[in-house]
Amino acid sequence: MTDTLVRAVTTDGNFRAIAIDATEMMAEVAKFHEASQLGTTVLGRALLGSLMVSNAILKGDERLAVVINGDGPAGKIVVEASAQGEVRGYVTNPTVELPLTAKGMQDVAGAVGSNGFLQVTKEIGEGDPFTGQVELMTGEIGDDLTYYMAKSEQIPSAVAVSVLVDPDGTVAAAGGFMISALPDASDEDITALEDKLANLPSISSQLVEGHTPMDLLFNLFGKDDVKLLATTEVALYPEISKRDYERMLATLPMKDLQEMLAEDHGVEIVDRFTGKKIQFDEAELSGIIAAKDAEGL
Structure with a gap:
């Protein structure tokens, strides 16, 4: 039903x-x-x-x-x-x-x-x-x-x-x-x-x-x-995709992203609405930083 x-x-x-x-x-x-x-x-x-x-x-x-x-x-x-x-x-x-x-x-x-x-x-x-x-x-x-x-x-x-x-x-x-x-x-x-x-x-x-x-x-x-x-x-509501979270991460200041990479070697995001955990490993976070740097952001 x-x-x-x-x-x-x-x-x-x-x-x-x-x-x-x-x-x-x-x-x-x-x-x-x-x-x-x-x-x-x-x-x-x-x-x-x-x-x-x-x-x-x-x-x-x-x-x-x-x-x-x-x-x-x-x-x-x-x-x-x-x-x-x-x-x-x-x-x-x-x-x-x-x-x-x-x-x-x-x-x-x-x-x-x-x-x-x-x-x-x-x-x-x-x-x-x-x-x-x-x-x-x-x-x-x-x-x-x-x-x-x-x-x-x-x-x-x-x-x-x-x-x-x-x-x-x-x-x-x-x-x-x-x-x-x-x-x-x-x-x-x-x-x-x-x-x-x-x-x-x-x-x-x-x-x-x-x-x-x-x-x-x-x-x-x-x-x-x-x-x-x-x-x-x-x-x-439809769940937020990992790609959407990637776009959100890309809006953060470069300094914050670099600190996450240096200190945590990645980042874990917890979706409060679903309880699910979304992982970005070191390579994925490095890719976000590289793309952001290439765009001059």
Whole structure:
């Protein structure tokens, strides 16, 4: 099954809805980072939430970057996402481990921390990037993105993200939804929605049972009360090739390249987004230096 994101609207015109199932993508992410159950859950929530936020507020080729920086042992979380459904990200400490919560859940809030901020930088058009920043509310990530949408984007929303990881590290389910109130929604409509959300089965349990992103919305609003607007495939950004890294190295000052050659006899680059290591041996680095010198750079 291809990972998908759906965008919909309620037939009464009161709410816009986005839902996502990215279970396969998250399985790949977990392998990349050799993450713990908690680390995968933390990063997964950030990736899912960023995909939905980007779909809600961006268009065309626009992109955004989300940085979550709390005081917890997971460290900083960085995610890049596009309006086209592409995403990548990393957490500083993917192997973070903490005791389960009293409810037997992964302690995401404890790993992320709540003494920090969530920052969203949007690349829109050819102008300078726009950055909005809010304080972390709980460190649960969904709550924090909900607060960002209301505070910085002025769009009252409910963001829910869920990642279920089995004890062996297998990602059993990864999905979520974002419900945003439209101008016609009354206080009574919003209260009724909140009641429904409080009694809804967990997202991960619905996905494990085979429910689709649209099913998540049907279960919330009713099958006849939601209209599908668009479907987007979601996937990780293509990996950066060794050739691309070679071009990046060539932009460094000659002095820095010569120091790498003299002291380390090569260079190792770690791709934070995939965890992969890219090696340039002494001969390869010498070739980059020679080409740069020949061009007079």
